[in-house]
Amino acid sequence: MQLIDRALNALEILSQNMNGMSVTDLAEQLGIPASSTHRILSSLKGNHFVVQDEHTKKYRLGYKICAIATGVVKGSALTQAAQMPMRRLAEKIDRNVVLCIMEHGAVMNVACSERGDSNMYMVKIGHEIPFYSTSAGRVFMAYMNWSEALDILDREKRTKTTPNTKTDLKELNEELDRIHNQGYAVIDEELQMGIIGAACPVFDRNGELAAAIAFTSMKDGDTEKMFQRICQLKECAKEISEAIR
Template structure:
């Protein structure tokens, strides 16, 4: 383990155990470190708002960053619980794998997966991250993000080639995003995994912002253009229902 990170996390755990916080001397004694080391760790944590100092008592307590993070986590959990009945309905109709994802730091994270009743091997699992440019859910989310944010993601993550069908130029990707936004859904035919085809649609929150995306995934041999065309209306209906549950009025 990285000692400095371990010590910083220990400080957070200790400080969270008492409402009025801890002083530098108390923390130094508990962690068996000198005060200067404790102070440097506290200063770093405070700079990121994970720790704050009471100006009167000089003691350190948890910062408001945790409220921000917990709020984001609760938003995701709420989406998951509100979406579950609709995802089950979609699973029963399509018989294929259903995914619910959220956006985080230039990637998507699977927060729910229903296995369907048909055989399918995929790399996806709850908690796992996936790229945005070559997944239907990722492209759907990109299509509803501000352009400057999309460019920032592409600058950091690039457009790595996963299969022969992966989009690898900004021009082609932006053309695809415009199409997705116009039609209300996105597709991905073996762009991320060979033999796997997906269709996805967006979920919006009460502020009209993109909150998540839902996809149906199956083997390309089963997910023909005819089947995908039949699925698009249903998946849009499902994501609109979930969006309304989140307070979206659009």
């Protein structure tokens, strides 16, 4: 079991270092000897889960991981139901549209329809995103009890990634109430300067929060256009909610 845990941890670390890692660097992050790390990588390489660069000798994820991830996404009723509405919305607003879920106390991007400016905030499928400084993360917290949200906020470092990032608990509490009442969240240059994002809740047949649908955009100062996009986002969220009921 320990070997399996270490192999899975190695894959997770490699997923966050797309340029590859040396045996030494990976061993340091895993907290195990380089010899043990080398054995793990050799096994993963033999099964095509990782590949090794011939020149740098660094290891990175192999395409077999992509095949597994694709199978997970395609096999989800939620992602299947969201696929076409997301694509239509992305075409309408000419922006990246992302589907996020909460699993094991973390918010994760699970699907994306890419459109618009390639310079926008990069969406990585399968990667966790912060609760406190993303529109999807705040949607999930807005539909929790404040005590649950507070546990998450206490766990996160709440680093100010931009001058606009909200980190004050009182301010965040008020923001979550506002999100719950209006049915959407907006992040205005809080995660990255020049980027604005919005998210809406998706509900299952029991009326429980199942996911959040979000988009990111370069900030252009056109508030009327932004409001139109949010209205279209709400319609998309409603369509997905109806499809999974």
